Amino acid sequence: xxxxxxxxxxxxxxxxxxxxxxxxxxxxxxxxxxxxxxxxxxxxxxxxxxxxxxxxxxxxxxxxxxxxxxxxxxxxxxxxxxxxxxxxxxxxxxxxxxxxxxxxxxxxxxxxxxxxxxxxxxxxxxxxxxxxxxxxxxxxxxxxxxxxxxxxxxxxxxxxxxxxxxx
Amino acid sequence: xxxxxxxxxxxxxxxxxxxxxxxxxxxxxxxxxxxxxxxxxxxxxxxxxxxxxxxxxxxxxxxxxxxxxxxxxxxxxxxxxxxxxxxxxxxxxxxxxxxxxxxxxxxxxxxxxxxxxxxxxxxxxxxxxxxxxxxxxxxxxxxxxxxxxxxxxxxxxxxxxxxxxxxxxxxxxxxxxxxxxxxxxxxxxxxxxxxxxxxxxxxxxxxxxxxxxxxxxxxxxxxxxxxxxxxxxxxxxxxxxxxxxxxxxxxxxxxxxxx
Numbered sequence: 001x002x003x004x005x006x007x008x009x010x011x012x013x014x015x016x017x018x019x020x021x022x023x024x025x026x027x028x029x030x031x032x033x034x035x036x037x038x039x040x041x042x043x044x045x046x047x048x049x050x051x052x053x054x055x056x057x058x059x060x061x062x063x064x065x066x067x068x069x070x071x072x073x074x075x076x077x078x079x080x081x082x083x084x085x086x087x088x089x090x091x092x093x094x095x096x097x098x099x100x101x102x103x104x105x106x107x108x109x110x111x112x113x114x115x116x117x118x119x120x121x122x123x124x125x126x127x128x129x130x131x132x133x134x135x136x137x138x139x140x141x142x143x144x145x146x147x148x149x150x151x152x153x154x155x156x157x158x159x160x161x162x163x164x165x166x167x
Numbered sequence: 168x169x170x171x172x173x174x175x176x177x178x179x180x181x182x183x184x185x186x187x188x189x190x191x192x193x194x195x196x197x198x199x200x201x202x203x204x205x206x207x208x209x210x211x212x213x214x215x216x217x218x219x220x221x222x223x224x225x226x227x228x229x230x231x232x233x234x235x236x237x238x239x240x241x242x243x244x245x246x247x248x249x250x251x252x253x254x255x256x257x258x259x260x261x262x263x264x265x266x267x268x269x270x271x272x273x274x275x276x277x278x279x280x281x282x283x284x285x286x287x288x289x290x291x292x293x294x295x296x297x298x299x300x301x302x303x304x305x306x307x308x309x310x311x312x313x314x315x316x317x318x319x320x321x322x323x324x325x326x327x328x329x330x331x332x333x334x335x336x337x338x339x340x341x342x343x344x345x346x347x348x349x350x351x352x353x354x355x356x357x358x359x360x361x362x363x364x365x366x367x368x369x370x371x372x373x374x375x376x377x378x379x380x381x382x383x384x385x386x387x388x389x390x391x392x393x394x395x396x397x398x399x400x401x402x403x404x405x406x407x408x409x410x411x412x413x414x415x416x417x418x419x420x421x422x423x424x425x426x
Contacts, residue, residue, distance in 0.1 A: 001175075001176040001279075001280065001281040002281055003280045003281045003285055003289075007315060007372070008178070008280075008314075008315070008316075009315045009316055009319065010169065010175070010176040010177060010178050010181075010316050011175045011176065011316075012171075012172060012173075012175035012176050012177035012178075013176070013177055013178045013181045013182060013185075013314070013316035013317070013320075014316040014317075014319055014320045014323070015175065015320070016177060016181075016182050016185065017181075017185050017311075017316060017317045017320035017321070018320045018323060018324055020185050020186060020189050021189070021244075021248070021320065021321060021324055022324070023189070024189040024192060024193060024244060024248065025240065025241065025244050027193050028192070028193065028196055028240060028243070028244045029240045031193070031196070031197050031200070032193075032196035032197060032199070032200045032215075032243075033196075033200075033219070033239060033240040033243060035200045035203060036200055036203070036215065036216070036219050037236075037239075039203045039204070039205055040216075040219075042205040043205040043206075046205050046206075
């Protein structure tokens with residue numbers, strides 16, 4: 001022990017203080033800083049997890065966004081294709097209808113022409129028959145006057161020819 | 168009031184104050200660290216986290232973060248223990264005044280000293296005072312850090328621990344660092360063990376002596392006493408900080424690679 005009157009240094013008090021301080025250190029380590037360190041470690045992990053979770057969801061959102069974008073593009077293209085196809089189909093249909101109408105008209109026109117031609121032929125034949133009959137009648141009338149058949153025949157042929165040319 | 172046991176002298180008021188301070192520190196830390204949660208801190212958890220980060224920051228100034236974390240418990244306990252010790256003597260002191268006749272046993276305890284001659288002299292002085300009716304005073308409540316035994320004990324803990332770290336890391340490295348340079352021998356065995364505790368003791372003891380002096384001044388000294396009390400709180404905080412910082416420096420000198 002050192003003694004300077006008011007100031008003294010005692011070995012016993014010193015050792016007692018060392019022991020008390022070591023006990024305090026152990027107690028603090030067990031009951032105070034231990035829980036603090038555990039809590040800080042827990043918080044560190046929590047923050048770490050939160051950051052990685054945020055990163056994950058960001059990536060997920062990005063993937064979903066690109067997926068959505070791709071789907072939208074796809075749908076847009078499909079719609080365009082359908083529209084194109086429909087337009088083309090409608091155009092084809094219209095052309096077909098017009099073509100059909102034209103063909104029908106052509107057919108009807110041709111039929112009508114054919115009918116007309118037949119009618120003309122028929123009329124011609126009828127007329128020829130009638131003319132022949134009349135000619136014969138005329139000829140028999142003439143023969144009654146002059147029985148020169150040969151002369152008559154040539155004049156009848158000539159007449160017929162003239163009729164035929166006029167028709 | 169002292170007694171002798173196993174050839175060592177124990178000072179009873181110092182031991183009482185030491186235990187009281189340790190209990191206060193423990194209860195404070197225990198209460199502050201209850202019901203903590205890892206989420207957003209609130210209330211007292213903010214305070215203890217701030218203190219924890221403060222100590223870790225000081226240790227981190229001299230060591231890398233991972234090494235620093237190992238010494239936070241020591242640093243935190245040292246800091247709060249010294250801080251509370253320093254403030255205990257500022258608020259009030261308890262002294263008992265004894266006059267008249269005291270028992271032989273108390274007289275023995277009062278006169279315990281280093282050498283028999285000093286003990287005789289001390290006993291004579293006390294007996295003289297008691298006979299003159301002046302009486303003797305025993306200080307029961309004071310800052311533990313106003314006693315050299317306490318500050319030397321704390322410094323001893325820190326310095327021995329720092330050497331233990333150095334030896335455990337590499338005995339040859341520690342040996343070379345401590346013994347191969349005369350300046351280092353001087354530093355490790357004289358300068359550090361003396362300056363670290365005496366700086367703290369001197370500041371706090373001087374503060375208490377001046378408080379005692381101003382208390383004797385009565386009403387006229389009330390304003391200086393008020394100012395000095397405020398300054399003592401400041402000095403107590405600063406000294407706790409300095410002790411903590413120097414402890415961390417000394418530990419880092421042994422814990423870090425290369426010097």
